[in-house]
Amino acid sequence: MKLLEGKTVLVTGGSTGIGRAAAIGAARHGANVAINYASSDDKAASCVAEIEALGQRGLAVKGDVALPETATDFVSKAVAAFGRVDVMVSNAGICPFHAFLDMPVETVDRTFRVNLHGAYYMVQAAANQMVKQGEGGAIVAVSSISALVGGEYQTHYTPTKAGLHSLMQSAAIALGKHGIRCNSVLPGTILTEINKDDLADQDKRDRMTARIPLGRLGESEDLAGPIVFLASDMAAYVTGAALLVDGGAFVNLQ
Ligand SMILES: NC(=O)C1=CN([C@@H]2O[C@H](COP(=O)(O)OP(=O)(O)OC[C@H]3O[C@@H](n4cnc5c(N)ncnc54)[C@H](O)[C@@H]3O)[C@@H](O)[C@H]2O)C=CC1
Numbered sequence: 001m002k003l004l005e006g007k008t009v010l011v012t013g014g015s016t017g018i019g020r021a022a023a024i025g026a027a028r029h030g031a032n033v034a035i036n037y038a039s040s041d042d043k044a045a046s047c048v049a050e051i052e053a054l055g056q057r058g059l060a061v062k063g064d065v066a067l068p069e070t071a072t073d074f075v076s077k078a079v080a081a082f083g084r085v086d087v088m089v090s091n092a093g094i095c096p097f098h099a100f101l102d103m104p105v106e107t108v109d110r111t112f113r114v115n116l117h118g119a120y121y122m123v124q125a126a127a128n129q130m131v132k133q134g135e136g137g138a139i140v141a142v143s144s145i146s147a148l149v150g151g152e153y154q155t156h157y158t159p160t161k162a163g164l165h166s167l168m169q170s171a172a173i174a175l176g177k178h179g180i181r182c183n184s185v186l187p188g189t190i191l192t193e194i195n196k197d198d199l200a201d202q203d204k205r206d207r208m209t210a211r212i213p214l215g216r217l218g219e220s221e222d223l224a225g226p227i228v229f230l231a232s233d234m235a236a237y238v239t240g241a242a243l244l245v246d247g248g249a250f251v252n253l254q
């Protein structure tokens with residue numbers, strides 16, 4: 001059964017990792033998909049090619065999500081190509097691991113701007129388009145287990161993920177009257193570019209894995225199903241919710 005037949009899905013940071021898995025997952029479920037991407041034209045083009053190989057239409061739009069105009073540009077180009085926006089997956093993010101006491105101001109500023117401000121602008125631009133269309137919609141933010149727990153080298157990052165979780169809760173209230181649902185997924189540790197260097201430390205990798213009841217770190221594809229579900233009409237009465245996708249890591253105290 002295809003869950004997103006005929007829908008238009010937008011994904012930020014869609015050329016790699018979790019965003020790419022969400023974009024391909026949406027195409028597999030019958031959606032036309034537009035991805036925003038930051039830098040690699042080749043990776044973006046290969047993602048679009050994969051979407052098209054599934055028989056769907058794909059579009060890649062370059063832009064830095066930290067800039068408000070990237071959001072309006074992305075939405076208007078997706079509308080020009082596909083006619084509408086049904087789903088926004090706000091996924092783009094960075095996590096430059098760094099100690100707290102000497103954290104550079106620029107690193108804090110950039111992390112907040114990309115992860116939180118960027119998501120705010122994207123969600124707002126997509127919501128305005130959905131309200132204009134008058135048929136509701138779905139927004140899924142890629143927050144994190146880090147919205148709920150801390151990280152020694154993530155003091156600039158975890159507040160952005162808590163902020164995203166909170167943004168989805170408030171947006172769910174603001175947009176419910178328009179039939180727009182807003183939810184977040186909270187991935188645990190997923191093997192992607194964002195943590196490749198951090199998890200090159202085998203001791204840390206083993207410690208992280210040992211905490212996971214399902215016995216393995218996550219893969220990007222582990223997020224595709226939960227994101228597609230929350231984006232689809234199967235979740236028609238789900239809004240303001242946060243879905244942990246962490247192999248059970250969060251609940252594993254002892
Ligand atoms: N990998 C993990 O363990 C977890 C990741 N997440 C979140 O998942 C999201 C996706 O990350 P991953 O797939 O893991 O890593 P990734 O590095 O493969 O993906 C991040 C994507 O965001 C894009 N991006 C970064 N800055 C951007 C900007 N200014 N404008 C547009 N795009 C930009 C990157 O180019 C990349 O495609 C992030 O928000 C991350 O915080 C959340 C929990 C766990």
Ligand SMILES: C[C@H](O)[C@@H]1OC(=O)[C@H](O)[C@@H]1O
Pocket residue numbers: 095143144145146151161187188189190194195198
């Ligand atoms: C980048 C981290 O490895 C990853 O991101 C998160 O949100 C979680 O803290 C994961 O460990």
